């Protein structure tokens with residue numbers, strides 16, 4: 478996969494993409510990330526990227542021209558044989574976008590090329606939204622200083638889904654949200670720490686029992702913390718019955734776990 482990120486603050490991307498799983502994916506050539514400074518696509522002496530809002534009001538608005546030129550230049554370089562006319566997701570990170578989740582990440586991981594545009598200041602010229610961008614994504618109902626952190630979050634979540642990025646030892650299969658459930662509790666050595674013991678079943682060596690315990694814990698944890706996720710999770714008949722029983726005992730104040 479190739480990811481091109483347009484930003485006014487390219488230095489912000491230096492740390493997060495050069496560590497751990499992401500860097501390994503880059504080293505293995507499973508992903509290539511290019512950071513572009515929107516300012517490099519201006520033509521005036523002051524390299525102007527923003528301007529006052531028509532109609533007045535506080536704050537500056539990112540100009541359409543450098544953003545259009547950046548995207549067009551990336552596409553022309555990447556797809557010369559099509560004259561740069563290639564359909565691919567051009568995503569604006571904005572609090573007004575559709576709310577990012579694992580399902581959207583899975584959808585985006587199926588594309589071979591993404592272009593991410595990081596907004597800043599009070600906004601971006603609406604013509605970018607109308608005529609250049611194909612998708613708008615928000616990472617949560619809060620306002621960041623800009624789209625940079627959101628672009629990093631999106632890229633991180635998408636890249637770890639690419640085939641070959643995670644080894645079998647840290648597979649995404651059991652991740653919270655991949656299964657539609659939150660993850661079960663994990664323990665490592667020592668067996669007893671400050672008097673707190675690892676649950677007996679995990680030491681039993683009985684894989685079927687361990688799998689059943691983990692599944693139950695995941696369901697229980699989801700019910701306690703994010704009950705709304707259970708409506709969409711794929712549960713077996715017995716598991717649905719268990720959830721029904723637990724919900725009932727919750728509502729009647731019972732302590733049934």
Ligand code: ADE
Nearest residue numbers: 570571615616621623627
């Ligand atoms: N830019 C500012 N806030 C944002 C958010 N919550 N998600 C994506 N981009 C943003």
